[in-house]
Amino acid sequence: MLKEISRKNAVHIMLVYTGGCNGCDIEVVNAVMSPFYDLEQYKVMLTWNPREADILAVTGPVTRKMEPALKEIYAAIPEPKLVAAIGTCAIIGGPYANLGGDLGSSDQIVGGVNKVIPVDAYIPGCPPRPEDILQAVASVIPILAGKR
């Protein structure tokens, strides 16, 4: 109840970087959260604290080393929560997980985020355009606020 009221004023995104190339998280932190695209005008804030977060945004393929960390962070976020996989690597593991041909999959990479934690939204692109990320976030705000 309290969270529903508070969410009308602020939705918090936590960004987790699981071993990608940095392109996607720079688009999120430095393009979408910057004054040029300005996600904060929709009252969406960036946080680094999982207990405060509503949306978990994951960028990059999940490396073996980051797998337990990602699970722990997911467990620490209070319900109800949404998980967004941003970028091709977070969706299917990108070129690092799918080596192609008879090489199969990589030993270093678990794969996409949905192999580790359940994912609610996929934002494709390498990296996704800031407009796409904006649209995706704006479309989930009503879900979080319990309107849909």
Place this chain on the structure above:
Amino acid sequence: MADTDRKDRAEVEVPMGMVHSALLEPFRIRLFVDDEVVVDAEITYDTAHRGIERIMEGMPIQKGLILTERICGICSHIHIWNGTRMVERGLGIDVPQRAHHIRVIGNELERLHSHLLYLGHAFEILGHETFSMRCFMVREPVQNILFVLSGNRVHYTIPVLGGIRPRADISHEKRQTMFSMIDKLETDLREFAARVLNDPFIVSRIKEIGYLSKEDAVKYGALGPNMRASGIDFDWRYKLPEYRDHFDFEVIVRDGGTVLDRVACRVFECLESIKIIRQALETLPDEDPTNVDFELGAMGYSTSYNEAARGEIYDSCALDEVGRIRSYINRTPSMSSLSAMEVSCIGDHLTDASITIASCDPCLTCTNRMTVVDEKKGTNYVMEPEDVLRLARRV
């Protein structure tokens, strides 16, 4: 840097390291402090291992070059350019001058956006959020110019063996658009640079801290702007024929070696980059930008060096008889900054350490991976980002 028993003591105390390292980038910084003065520092980085060099083994070279670009999302163009350049050197492929010019434009735009990202993060650490946001505001037009040039904002994929991709060719209309965008960018950038370097708050906070002497810069292998801010006059752009023979520019060298010098060095380099881009657009030769008249085949061990935004980049590999990669080696510019970071925060106050580390390389701004070890009390604890920022702001 750290001796063994210090390391052992601290290693026990990093149980949250993985969770904390999930923030932005997978580095962990450990500072060993003695009464709030840093006596030793240690940086570990291991979580983002994707095995790219291993993946490339046996891959066709054209495919492998695309993968080199995915090593980093900040310095993506220089990876693919240097890889392409290495193969062109090894196989003796002629590249049209127009393609060289467009590759140079891509690299200089990348330098602009990387340096502006660096400045934005540095001001964020200082707690000057207004400047930080203004910096990102100046940076966004650079991304738009890259978008106009290549059709993507982060992974541009401009070079291809023998030239450039057709979509990155600069038509007359595109050239006019880029000229007008660069004019606007230069006005904004000059205004911003004058504000930054004359701001008493910023300058008083970053001068005389994070000193890296010329000897230490050589000893610990600092490269790029970190090295030039310590008084070493070296830049690969002076050596590469693509730059040396065609463009008139200055390499910024400063003698101070402090955080202020590293920041100022990058600010002035941004203005030089604009100069190079303008010259390249003005003198763009009118010819077919891609040479397709070559055959892939066996290539011996070939190397290439280039100047990335953060320092020197090195690639090497060999090709088998059908053009598949053998033993690709890539040394990234960030690697060279790490050891310089460790040494340049020694002797400073703990509050200066986070900005010192950020001034060497923008990749390390996520400060909550710091473990503080108090040597007198024999305790250590993991600092939260708020603690570090509060210390850095001296509230």
